[in-house]
Amino acid sequence: MRRGLRFEDVAVAGVGMVPFGMLKERPILHLARDAGLAALHDAQMTLADVDEAFVGYIQLTSMIGIQAMKELGLTGLPVAHIENASATGLVAFREAAWAVSSGRADVAMALCFDKFTDLQARGGRGGGRDVIDAPILPASYFALWAQRRMHDRGTKPEHFAAIAAKNWNYGAACPFAHRRPDHPVTPEEVLASRMVAEPLTTMMCCPADDGAACVILAREDLVRSRQPGRPVVRPLASALQSETYARGHTFIGPVVGPSTMTRDTARECYEAAGVGPEDVDVAFCHDAFVNEELEYYELLGFAAEGEGDKLVEAGETGPGGRIPFNTDGGLIARGHPGGPTGLAQIHECVLQLRGEADGRQVDSARLALAHLVGGGSICTVNLLERTD
Amino acid sequence: MARVPIEEGFFRIPDDPGEPPRLLGSRCPNCGEFFYPRRMVCAQCLHEGCDDVELSTRGRIWTWTYCHVPLFGRKDTDVPGYGVGQIDLAEGPRVQSILFGGPDDFAIGMEVEIDLETLRETADGDEVVIYRFRPLAERSA
Numbered sequence: 001m002r003r004g005l006r007f008e009d010v011a012v013a014g015v016g017m018v019p020f021g022m023l024k025e026r027p028i029l030h031l032a033r034d035a036g037l038a039a040l041h042d043a044q045m046t047l048a049d050v051d052e053a054f055v056g057y058i059q060l061t062s063m064i065g066i067q068a069m070k071e072l073g074l075t076g077l078p079v080a081h082i083e084n085a086s087a088t089g090l091v092a093f094r095e096a097a098w099a100v101s102s103g104r105a106d107v108a109m110a111l112c113f114d115k116f117t118d119l120q121a122r123g124g125r126g127g128g129r130d131v132i133d134a135p136i137l138p139a140s141y142f143a144l145w146a147q148r149r150m151h152d153r154g155t156k157p158e159h160f161a162a163i164a165a166k167n168w169n170y171g172a173a174c175p176f177a178h179r180r181p182d183h184p185v186t187p188e189e190v191l192a193s194r195m196v197a198e199p200l201t202t203m204m205c206c207p208a209d210d211g212a213a214c215v216i217l218a219r220e221d222l223v224r225s226r227q228p229g230r231p232v233v234r235p236l237a238s239a240l241q242s243e244t245y246a247r248g249h250t251f252i253g254p255v256v257g258p259s260t261m262t263r264d265t266a267r268e269c270y271e272a273a274g275v276g277p278e279d280v281d282v283a284f285c286h287d288a289f290v291n292e293e294l295e296y297y298e299l300l301g302f303a304a305e306g307e308g309d310k311l312v313e314a315g316e317t318g319p320g321g322r323i324p325f326n327t328d329g330g331l332i333a334r335g336h337p338g339g340p341t342g343l344a345q346i347h348e349c350v351l352q353l354r355g356e357a358d359g360r361q362v363d364s365a366r367l368a369l370a371h372l373v374g375g376g377s378i379c380t381v382n383l384l385e386r387t388d
Numbered sequence: 389m390a391r392v393p394i395e396e397g398f399f400r401i402p403d404d405p406g407e408p409p410r411l412l413g414s415r416c417p418n419c420g421e422f423f424y425p426r427r428m429v430c431a432q433c434l435h436e437g438c439d440d441v442e443l444s445t446r447g448r449i450w451t452w453t454y455c456h457v458p459l460f461g462r463k464d465t466d467v468p469g470y471g472v473g474q475i476d477l478a479e480g481p482r483v484q485s486i487l488f489g490g491p492d493d494f495a496i497g498m499e500v501e502i503d504l505e506t507l508r509e510t511a512d513g514d515e516v517v518i519y520r521f522r523p524l525a526e527r528s529a
């Protein structure tokens with residue numbers, strides 16, 4: 001029987017990342033190295049302490065993960081590659097947590113990196129222009145979902161603009177974000193930006209990014225003995241699903257999967273953890289295009305079906321709200337390099353749960369949720385808790 | 389000069405330019421479900437060995453948008469924008485496709501018909517084509 005993973009006796013030893021952005025002048029291996037070292041320093045470890053590593057990226061290059069690990073040292077540790085499109089980072093995190101929880105490793109590392117500026121130089125994502133789904137811009141796929149939402153639920157572009165403005169303003173407070181506006185962004189400014197695919201404007205879409213992030217997991221007793229007095233953050237549970245067939249499934253253009261996938265994956269994760277959405281204090285989701293965030297309010301269980309607009313109108317997913325979403329700016333402002341995106345979510349989860357998210361801290365956050373979809377074909381939901 | 393598909397195996401181009409192209413799909417002989425594109429294993433009942441079929445040339449818009457950014461795969465073509473839709477065919481498959489028309493020409497539920505759009509010419513003078521759907525009302529107007 002398929003069910004979510006519940007983790008035992010594993011805690012976050014360290015997190016590290018390089019601020020996301022267009023980092024053309026920095027080689028990809030140096031981005032990976034710098035994120036890895038930041039996490040090792042945060043964990044007060046060296047690579048000699050790490051028993052196993054999972055590396056992830058969506059670059060077209062093969063085996064570049066091995067090269068990245070060599071930048072951190074050559075200790076003979078096992079290294080395996082993870083690739084799950086936009087969900088890569090969270091799946092690398094899940095595998096590293098399970099490696100420790102299952103007892104096969106005392107310390108495991110998840111390291112992800114990507115350079116979209118390199119991908120663009122090579123002519124774009126996907127299989128080139130001579131494939132059946134090449135002529136359609138990915139933003140269109142999400143716009144199709146937004147248009148149907150407006151038709152079915154009466155959602156207005158203003159709802160989408162309010163969410164985007166929130167994420168831009170969270171980005172201003174996060175030192176790791178790509179987009180850090182120097183002024184408060186208003187929904188009006190978001191609506192006035194250039195139209196990409198109706199109803200999505202440029203400020204409702206994530207940027208292209210370069211970046212790297214790393215998370216180190218270890219046996220909880222090791223973390224407690226090495227880091228006395230520091231709040232301990234534990235992975236609690238994880239679920240991972242691919243698509244389930246239903247009539248109306250779109251096989252070509254797999255960027256937006258069936259919405260039921262997020263709902264079912266979240267349910268599996270909550271059940272494994274023995275908690276519900278009412279217990280979650282801060283959440284992160286795949287807001288590559290802003291209408292996704294609105295849908296995930298409902299699919300992750302924070303609002304009843306069709307009621308997500310009310311959360312937006314009441315400001316419940318922003319500062320001081322009932323369930324702040326994407327406090328590092330999300331994919332829209334923090335950025336979305338691909339592989340490292342999920343580890344950046346974990347990075348922010350850990351800062352929030354440790355109480356170290358200066359300028360954007362959620363009061364007494366104890367339970368965090370991180371969600372991503374990948375290529376519309378995979379979904380993962382993960383829960384982390386603070387234990388004192 | 390011939391018309392060649394952007395990628396083989398997804399649609400058939402009739403010899404008569406007046407005839408619409410046909411999407412190449414599958415039908416499961418066990419449960420009857422239809423699919424686009426072709427597949428061997430039924431996605432609904434896992435039966436091995438779906439039958440090849442050609443799908444309807446008409447359908448209804450389930451959702452649509454108008455994209456204002458030049459096409460991803462045809463930067464050699466100068467277009468101000470293009471419609472994109474998901475079309476429900478009568479047999480069941482939902483097909484994502486370019487739509488022919490302007491930003492005000494589409495609506496959810498509207499009936500559309502498939503035809504071809506030329507993306508570019510090859511060095512040999514062939515036209516590279518992809519399918520698109522156009523509103524039936526627009527065609528008769």
